[in-house]
Each structure stands twice: as C-alpha cells, then as structure tokens.
Amino acid sequence: MLSNDELIDKRLGTFIVEALLNVSTNGRMYRGRDVSRDRLAVLKVIEPEVEASVRPEEYRTHVQLQARSIAHVRHPRLVQVYQSAWVGDLFYMAMSYVEGPTLREVLNKKLATDRTLTPQEVMSWLIQLAPALDYMHQTGIFHRNIKPNNIILSRRGPVLSDYGLIIRATVATTSNPFGSVHYTAPEQSLAADKVVPQSDQYALAITVYECLTGRPPFTARRPMEVALKHLNQAPPPPSEFNPSLSAEVDAVLLRALSKEPQARYRTIGEFTSALQVALGLKQAR
Template sequence: MKGIEGTTLGRYELHRRVAQGSTSEVYLGFDRRVKRRVAIKVLYGSNEPFVRRFEREALAIGALSHNHILPLYDFGEQSPWYYLVMPFIEGGTLRDYLYHRERLPLDEAGSYLYQIASALQYAHDHDILHRDVKPSNILLRPDGYAYLADFGLAKAKIEADAYNHSSATVGTPEYMAPEQSNGISDYRSDIYALGIILYQMLTGRVPFSAETPVGITLKHIQVPPPPPSQFNDAIPTIVESVMLQALAKDPEQRYQSARAFSNAYLQALQKAIPTCSLENALALTQTDLMITISEPTEPAEDASPLIKKTTKLQPPVDPDFVLSEVPTPLFPLQMPMASWPSPNQLRQAHRPSRPFLFTLISLLLLLLALPLLMFWYSIRWQAAPNSLFSLASQSSQGLLPGNPVQATLAARARVQATAGITSEIGAGPILYTHDLTSPGGGWLNDGQQCHFTPQGYHVYAASRALAWCYTNAPSFTNMAITVQARLSRGTIYGLIFRLQPESQSFYVLELNNTGSYRFVRAQGSDPATWLPLIDWTHSGAIINGYGQLNTLLAIMQGTQFTFYINKQLIFSNVVDNAYTSGMVGFLTGSDQESDSEAVFRNLWIFEK
C-alpha cells in the first residue's frame, strides 16, 4: 500500500514510513515547532464514535507519567486522517528483536518483564487498562530500555464497536486472555498477556497457535498451555510454575498485580540460579545481545516490516573495572591536578615505593626526554602540509587569541541550531593528557568561541546556536577518555570524539541542564539531521544545574561504546560503525535566546 510520505499533518512533516499494521501506519516525522524528530501514528479512516472516544482516552493517557510508558506528545485530526504524535524510538520493537533472537536468557527476559510490569502497574494504579499488550507494542532503545506503547486504542475501538453493534474482536488473539473473547477484561487480562510475552521470550514461541483466530481463542479457553520447559530445558521448575500461574484460565488464580508477577519471577530466578542476582536480572545490559540491521525473510504474523538497529549490549562493568573510593585520573571529580597520582604511579602502583634519590633521577631523565619527544611529535604532526595542525602552526602565534587562522578553524566548528538542542578500567598506556588550564596541546584558541582560563577550557556558543572546539592532535581510535565538565549557562554541553572537522562528522555524549543525557551520531551543519543513538534520558548520575561539575568517561573499542557519568554506568557497549577514528573535542549550545558556555578541564586519554 502506498504511504503518505511528504504529507504535512498540522505542524508535523511525514518523512518516512517505518511500520504498517492493519489499522494504522507509523511514520518518522519532524515537529516544525519544537524542532525534533517524532513518531506519527496515522489511523486509517476511523468512524466518529471511535475518534471521540479515543480523544477522551488519549487525554487520560496523557496524564500518565512513567519511565516505561511511551508518552503521547499530541493527537489531532486532518481529514481524512487522525493521528498520534509520540517520541521516535530508534531501536525498534520487542517483536522485531525476538524475530532475530528467537528466545532470550532467563535474566534478560526478567529485565524486560520487570520494565513492562512496572509500566502496567503504574497504569493499573491509575485505573487505566492497556488491553492489547504484545511485543509489537513494546519499543526498545538500543541500550535495552523498554517502553510500553499504544494505551487507549483498544478501549476506544471496543466502545466504538459497541456503539455500532459490531461483533469484531479487539486485540491480538495470541495474547488475549480467555475472558476477553466474551468482551470482559480487567487488569488481570493485561497480566495474562504479559505472561504470554514472557513465555515467548523464553521459548521462542507463543503457547497457542492455530490456522484461524477463532482456533487460537478456543485454545486459550480450553487447552492448558504446554509446559515451557518442553521447548527450553534451561527453564527451572520454580520459574515454570510462575509462568504457568500467570497463564491461569481463571483470572482469580493469576497474580493479582503486575508487580507481584514480576517479583515472583525474579525471586524464583534467584532461588533457582543463586549466581543470578536480582541486580543482574534488572540490568538493562546483557551478555552477547546482538541485533543486526536486516529485513526478515518471512513477515511476522502480527506485523509490520521489521526495521532494527545494530546494537550489542554487554555486562555493565568490565571485569577489570574496579570502582575505588580513591579518585584516579579516570574519575578526577573535584581533585586539583597537583594532588593526582602521576602517570608513572598509575601504571606501576602495584610496585613498592623507591627511595627519594631514584625518584629524583627519574624526574630529571623525564625532563631531558620531554623536549626530544615534543620535537618528534611536532615533526610528525606537521608532516602533512594541509593538515589542521599545520594550518594552526603556520604562525608562531597560532595558539594565541586573535589569530586569524584560529578564528577560521573555530568558525568551521560553529553551526546555527535549526533544531531544538534540547552514565579502574583495563586501560593501556596514556595517549594524551592536558589539564586544559593553559594554551597548548593543539587546542583551538580563537579567544572567543574557544579559549583558556585558569578555570579550564571554555567553549562558547551564541543564542540558538551550537558550537564545538577540538584538538588537532593525532586521531584516536580505541581509547578510554575522561574529562571534567560544567555548564555555566545555556542548554547542553558534551564530549566529542572521532571527529572529522572537514566533514563535520563525529559522535557526542551530550548532557543538558536538567539532568539528562543522549548519545548522538552527528554529520553536517544541520542538527535536525543528526541521529540520536540514545535519545534524551534522565539519569540520577548527573549533577544537574549550572556550575555543577560532572566527570565523563567514554570507552570505545572498535564499534562499541560504553559511558559512565560520575562513576555510574549509564549504558554499555552500544554498537555503531559509522566513524572509526578521529579527533577529540567539546560542545555546547542553546535553543534559547540566551548564549551558552561550558568549561572543561583535566582531560586524560588512555589506550583501550
């Protein structure tokens, strides 16, 4: 069926159809007022009773605010279409993911169960039922964070069909509780559907299937579900008992709340496998979780085309990563530079201390070797006559404020914001370090956008603009990079890496002034076209507010990225292969009428 790409609904542009179902289509769109990407669900020619009842339900859903419920931004009507506007989640759906994975480990399934159960519990506590819980209504970010979507549509259609004396069944037969076939449903019907999803996650199949929807419905009513261990012998008996209780025919025999169901599963899992702690089960990052960009050779039964982003999620903490209460350059926090251990101490901390004379001799040798090392690097950097370093070094005043070459380079890193700009590793040798309190190290220094003070390296952007500054030191590929950062004014600030200045392409870990972060793949001068690999997510790890110091740690190995903020993991090993190496820099910006400024200091880069 031909889509309606290029259509404008109200203030929303429809760019690309990303999914299609029996009653609606979903488009990647753009909100021209707020300047952000959105998902727009366009409903097929629905009748008046459906629309009016849906509007009332949408208002109720709009009042729900929960971390795992996909928020509803807006809804509207533009004849002949009715539409809903929601955040665009890059990762895809649980249905897509299960198509590629077939079945999941016990702890990973527990993580998704816990997240969706918490969303259902919150909705049920506010007297809202879902009525169509299924994998295609569960959206996943690339880091495994789950959202439950499409509240309200099922109830609106039920009421509209009743108004029109229609006998059509609402819901997806594979996930419908027995009582729903008689038009009866309550919160325990949602729990039954969640039990079917858990069964599917652990066995790779739903418990009931038939050639017709009526055949499936009859099995829900009459046939006991096959024991899950029949299809997956790794399921312990105690866990199987929890799963089967959730699928009881009689609602009174099921768990009486979504929270009770998820807690029972996690407790059974911990009893059956003591080494699998509740913390592991609830972690959003799991071992060897791989999704590949592809389209399926066969369509899923309930289904729209599958579009899935490549991502690899692994355990949240590297085996060699020990979080110590003693600060190190990886987590400098507010320690002054002078009080840090030296690089030699960091690399040889396990050795006993040496006499004072030996230390003094070592320092003298280091002072003698440093000029030779700097001379060798200067020859290496200047070998390419058209390199950015050579451009910046054409004048002996290349790092002094007011230099025109520096001003030109800074101008290249400035972009007007046409869109809203609204978490001890096994590290190798130190590749680069700079306290960022005085000029040097190849950093741009035009005296305005990029400049140094004793407080650190300042990056400045005008109102409604985005700007970045960078060092033209050699490109880095695999590294662990840490820096202290604080936002003085404006909206966002961040750490840039794998930067190619000429093409304006890079990755950036951004923080904003309200305590949220996102991870973006940037290319070109229009931020509206940049791709959020992880969209804005609130984190308690961030010390929010102006003037607050946050320590960022980014770890990259090949195509995998892991990030910490103030010693806390925010997400682990998301995969993207667009950029393989590049320079390091910092970013700031504002989508308000006021300008922005961020200050950075104490940068360390280690080989990884």
C-alpha cells in the same frame, strides 16, 4: 485505503509526515517531525475505512476518549503522547520516537541460531516495565496490546509502545476486542469492556513464555482457532519446550496464564517478583 505516500510531506498539526514505518489492522505508523520543536515523532494515523466496523459518531468519540486517556500517561518506560486530533476523516496521534530494536527483533535473531533469551535477559526488561504497567493500571488505563513487537529495547532502557488499543477502565467500547490474538487474554477476546489489569498480565506472561521457550503457548492456522485455545485449553508448561526451566517457573507462568483473571497475580509487580524468585535471580522473602 491510503496509498503509501499520500501523507508523505503533508502536515498534521505541527508535524510533517516523513516516512511510512508500518501498517497495522487499525491504522498506519509514520515517522514525523515536529516543526515547532524540531523533534522526531511516531504518528499513528487511523484510516477512514476502519470506521465501517461501528457507527461513525461512535467511532470518532471512542478514538477521542482513547487519546484523552493516554495523554495523561507520563512514565519513562512508556511512549509519551505529544498531540492528537481529527483532520477531516483522519485521526492522528503523535508519540515520542524511540530508537532501538524491538524485543521481537532481538528474539528473532536468537531463534535464528536456535537460542532463546536467557532468564537474565528477560528480567532485564521485565523488571523495568513492571512499575510502568502497574502505574497505568492504577490510573484506570489498560494497554491491551502487549507483545514483543511493542517493546522497544532502547539504549536508555525498555519502552512500551503503541497505544492504539488502550481504553479507560470506566469506558466500554464496541470496537474489536482483539489486540494480537496470540497474546490476548480469554476475557479480552470475549468483550473489550471485560478487560482488567490482569489481562495485560496475561499478555506479558505470554511474551515472557515466548522469550524463554521460543514460541507462544498456543498456535494454530487461523486466528479464531488460537482465540478458542486461549478460552478452552490449558497452556502447556513452558518446560515442555525448554527443559532447562524449573517446575517453579512453570508454576509462575501458568498462574499468570489462568483462564480466570482473579486467579492470576494481583499486580504486574507481584508476577515479576515471583518469576525472579522462580528463575533463581532473587531470594524469596
């Protein structure tokens, strides 16, 4: 495994690596600077040992396909990819650097004082991300890793980050199908090529559920136990953990958390609109 400072001050393409930001299961995130344009970026670096899960040539091809897919994604609510390439045994992807707290950080501050996000606070970011996700899905791309940690609440509005697990709709993969187990749809936990637009809707609904109740619907000591609950157990109504939520809110979130993708809403926009009405923040048509 790379040491914390092995890449610091090294050059990847036109970027100088400045600092390690965090480590995930499929790579490391660094802050970098584009010396050709003097702009900050987030550099996602895939570590060599990740290749052990599949044959090296399949892994390299899979990573390249991901990068080519997301390079075409352009939306103000989605992190933009500037550059990507293999450098020896390392693969890096340079993305726009967005300043601001994550939704996870904001939620944790609320929970520290025994509060959750208000319906208005939830809708303030949800209604802005919904068009971005529907746009992605229309182009055949899925995010597969929606969670509070990957939603940045910048001054210019919310931005969805971390493209590490995006695949094209027409490309199957032998890679690990899990994103983050507490937010993973049942079909996604079974196989990566079973992912559909409603898989992202499921993860988004769990994120909303957690913001409104202070916890995800399924918890357990081991990740596999959580995954099995997604597959086999009905989620408890959110009003069980937040009695101020109405039966209408329960119905919307539980539909978005249906085991079968076709039972969920057709688009993220439809889900968002239904939730707005259920929360009393929009008139029903």
